[in-house]
Amino acid sequence: MKNSAKLLPKKNRSVEKPVDIKLEKKRKLVSCKKIIRFQADRNYTMIYLLNGKSFMSSRNLKFYEIILSGTGFLRVHQSHLINPEHIKSYKKGKYVDVLCLIDKSEIPVAFRRRTPVKKSLLF
Numbered sequence: 001m002k003n004s005a006k007l008l009p010k011k012n013r014s015v016e017k018p019v020d021i022k023l024e025k026k027r028k029l030v031s032c033k034k035i036i037r038f039q040a041d042r043n044y045t046m047i048y049l050l051n052g053k054s055f056m057s058s059r060n061l062k063f064y065e066i067i068l069s070g071t072g073f074l075r076v077h078q079s080h081l082i083n084p085e086h087i088k089s090y091k092k093g094k095y096v097d098v099l100c101l102i103d104k105s106e107i108p109v110a111f112r113r114r115t116p117v118k119k120s121l122l123f
Contacts, residue, residue, distance in 0.1 A: 017071055019064070021047060021057050028055065032071050036103050038064050038081040048103060050086070076117050077110045084121060 018029040030049065039046040040061040047055045057064075065075055075081050076099060090109075091098045097109040099117075109117055 017068075019067070021055055022059055023055060023057060032068070032073075032083065033085070035083055036086045036101055037083065037105070037107065038073075040079040048105070050103075052103070074117060074120060076113055077108055080107045082107060087121070090118075090121070 017032050019032060019035065021028045021030055030047070034050050036048045036050060038061055039048070041056070043058075043060050045057045045059055045061050045064060047057055049055075061079070061081055065073070065081055068081070072084055073081050074084055082099065082101065086102045087099055088102050089100045091100065091106075097114055099107045099109060101107065
């Protein structure tokens, strides 16, 4: 990874909207601001929170993408939906661009989604 640039969301778009997470036998309400990212795992979704906890939901990633539309979450890859407020940096590589998040995870940016992701973030 050659270049690394700090990115900021264009504006504070994550509203205090709680997300209803359907777990195996119960449901949990979580504020959008506490969610770092969603990661697809076939028909399930892993949800990673600021406090280091993670949950597996029995809903797919598309479901969360739809209910979170308008809150600022970005679909950066087929398997990843991220909260732009928790982006630490953007690494531009020769073949793959990567978003580094505050939980030290590195999320690949799909080639076809590079331009929309860059447009929604400031360098």
